[in-house]
Amino acid sequence: MTTTQEWKFTAKDIAAKPDLFLSGHRACAGCGPAGVLRLIMKATRGPTIVTEATGCMEVVSSIYPYTSWALPWLHTAFETAAANAAGIDAALKAMRRKGKAKQHIDIIALAGDGGTYDIGLQALSGAVERGHDFLFVLYDNEGYMNTGIQRSGGTPIGAATTTTPAGKVIPGKIEKKKPITEIMLAHEMEYVATATPYYWKDMLTKVRKGLEVEGPAFLHVFAPCPRGWRSEPAKTMEYAKLAVESCVFPVWEAINGKRQLSIPSKLIALAPQKKKPVKDYLAGQGRFRHLFTPQNKHVLDEIQRLTDERWQRLLQKCESSV
């Protein structure tokens, strides 16, 4: 990383900065990903190009002839967020070489869980391996919501979707959520982090750090979806907080492979009695409603066990990397 400067984003500075992701987008009321995009664009440091995979946020922000982007923005196909970023990076390098571009331009690639975990994974892996200079932001709403709430590699175990409906045959999705950040860390990237919009200051700092890296950086943002999760729109940010408090989605960052818990999760590691049971997070979300019946109690127990296991493993990894 070029600088170790800690960013002090204050609420007043951020609030006064004009939006780059504009009002008038057609995301559902209470949309987590829309909140995420609006906020992360406030952490940009100068000229920026955004490219986006197909997904909810691509659709809602580019309904012809309207655009919600106050900066250059490119969409091609579902699997191509990272491939686009690689192409933009190569083009900018060529333009600089020929003297046609002088200043530095940041590149942000955005994709949902479908465009990252599943469809966009090989393009992402390739672009990272080739060392292109871009920040990839995954806004994870845990399913293909825009096409009608189908399961993705990011959908957690036990969640009901239209392709994993809870009923007599299965209690929602049977498979576990793919550990995507571990996969990205295994690429030996300079910067990998997780964040949630509820802790917006932490998230913005991570976006800025990711942009400062000369090379690829990856940020996994947890983005509740009231439509797909069948949850109350008003509770979107509350779930983004409960996910951290229950350790379902711990926040951390890894600089050159050295992993460290970020403050909201560190506080729980220091005072384990503050860790909330997963049912506090699951209750109220319609996609987990079936888990609160006697015949599915074992699934609920399994989710708690898996969450604890992943949390313990994360604690060990943070300890062993200092």
Added chain:
Amino acid sequence: MSSKEKGWKEISIAGVCSKSSVGFMTGDWKTYMPVRDLEKCTTCLTCVMLCPEGAIKWRPEMGKIEFDFSFCKGCGICANECPTKAIAMKLPEE
């Protein structure tokens, strides 16, 4: 929108979105609207940060926040997150 249809030379190149979405008011989607109690508001700006629509504006020159009802979709996030419970969601006729 003009009533006369545009010819092919007048429309923008396919795939290029040329108008800003701030011309598309999403405010009429809402059922409930946020109503703020000025006495309770401490201008902590939590609501400004967490509104997905950018519908709450910080006005530094006046030292206060302002709702933009032409974009507010009435999701209730601001009311849910306000630490001093200064915002209530109400039906417009209330």
